[in-house]
Amino acid sequence: MAEATPVLLTTADGRPLKEALAAAQSRARRRAFLLVLPLLLFVLLTFLIPIGYMLKRSVEHDGFSASALATVAWFETNPNFDPANPPEEAFAALVEDLARMQSEKNTGMAGTRINYSVPGSISLFKAGARAAKDLKPPYKEALLALDPEWGKPVLWLGMQSASGKYTTEFYKVAADRKLTDEGWARGDDKQRIYLYLFFKTFLVSGIITFICLLLAFPVAHLLAVLPMAKSSLLMIFVLLPFWTSLLVRTTSWIALLQEQGIVNDLLVGLGLLTEDGRLTMMYNMVGTIVAMTHVLLPFMILPLYSVMRVIPPSYARAARSLGATSWTTFRRVYLPQTLPGIAAGSLLVFILAVGYYITPALVGGADGQLISNLISFHMNKSNWSLAAAIAGMLLTAILLLYWVYDQLIGIDRLKLG
């Protein structure tokens, strides 16, 4: 008997089957990808590039480096100078730059750039630039006579730090580092406004997530165990807020919670409060928390509901029949099965709360502002690079949470209603 030779399977036109299959699969992959391509390009152009551009702005500011050419050149040749006692030629370069800034009218830009690390620099630069034309050598004495601030080591360190177009300085400022005579250092605890606001934002988001969980759990459970006809009716209560404009909901919270608002009127009317004892629930943190809880509650209820609906009721019955009390049944049997829903809802609510802007801006007052509002504040003040740096830090935190969400729950399991 002859040895069996392996038969090479081929297609009708004689190609090996394996090859033909691989070609067909790669064609299918290409087809699938081509369908997604237009949207990818659109998202690239209108979403990824703008965010990349923002991140670039967070490390870029040429306000000083583009106008103080002579000083920048001096810093390049003398990178290890003594900031406590810069030599005469450094002052000469600076005076030359100040005079040119005055004629080119870009003193403000340069002063603003230095001002991020050395507060008070804008007025210093403006005064210096106005006088620069009339200064006579030796420039060091002349400039110091004009304002002794020009001799401060921190100013020279600040100018050195600003002498490149690209810098990490905005991230340092956003992390509450301060430039001192000895270089960058941790700022005063009282002045750590940015990190404090980050901390506060995360804390408030945590509180809101927790309240949402407390409120959503019973409601989601009720919706899950009721017969479909009743639960779809009650579902409207959850979905209507979801579909209603955010501004409408914020407006109604103002009407409800303000000092002359409905809740206070009701409490006074019932005699629970005196006319002078009206509660301040609006334009502070309370207002932000209440309104944001209301806005984000559906995002907690829906994932919880979709998990609870598929939990078989027989497990709880089995636990009861084996002698567990209702509390033990809940704690040991029901609650562990809802954990995926709790994780999904909590992460989603937390992620959305951390980046919230509109509600704190409208009902938060001075006390109830979150990190997004600070970004907007710096944008309005034209501190673009600083706003971009804070936004970059927030983005990092969000992407980290998003990654956790994807690992734990999976993005494709996100559902809407």
Next chain:
Amino acid sequence: MALPTYASPLERVWYYTYLVICGLIFLFLIAPILIVIPLSFNAEPYFTFTPKMLTFDPEGYSLRWYDTLLTLGHPAPETPRDSTWWSAVWERATWVQAAKNSFWVGLWATILATTLGTIAALGLSRPEMPYRRLIMALLISPMIVPIIIIAVGMSFFFAKACVAPDSAMSLIFGGFLSEKGCLANSHMGVIVAHAVLGIPFVIITVTATLSGFDQSLIRAAQSLGANPRTTFFKVIMPLILPGIISGALFAFVTSFDEVVAVLFIAGPDQQTIPRQMFNGIREAISPAILAVATILVIISVLLLTTVELLRRRSERLRGVTPR
């Protein structure tokens, strides 16, 4: 959920307490939305119920704030309300202009997001799709990344995203861009921004519908001689249409409600309803905002009804029977 017959008295008490708690939470959810409706008929410029309103005195109620919506920013409130008056309202009244802008921006953003999103969802739901998870994560991210970050990025980039005057691009797109030919301060900029924000919703709803879609139907259509276009319009589209429509409605609502991107990238010509409301709440808070809010609540009730009906139809078609 009925109480089991063996429930102890304590459990009975707890059960009814539980129902009351749920009732209160439902009240917390719905009351703030419904409260604006009676408040918008206030005869006084207050943001709360007046004593006359509480005693149901007809004098306590009026339509004056709805009237304000027609007359604000419109120079001739006194003239008789004939066709000239109405055409002036249509052309000039601030809120009417805002409504028109919101509508057009929302419509174009929805068309853009739904078309691109549906096609992409078709690709994403194919089993052969490479890098599926990564691409999904990217396409959903506009919903997750804080809107302020997106708005800041866009405000930097759109100011630079300009076409050269008299170039071919300018001839095609010039009319939709700002006077300087940039995306910033233009209708096109707002439309594009809102389309990006609506895409995650379209992707989520359409891929969810497609997950219940029998892919072999496509092969069946092809084997019966249908070309890809016929297959899409005759086989795929009718089955996933409910998903597409609810995705489109989500995208429209997202745009119709969006204010942060508008605040950062739009110019004075792109006044939308949310922007007008935002400024109104920040500056002088007038019950006219409550009148707008009431109209928006009615719109959202209509949209919710549509989406619910579509969802039920889609479940019926896919053979998912409600319990």
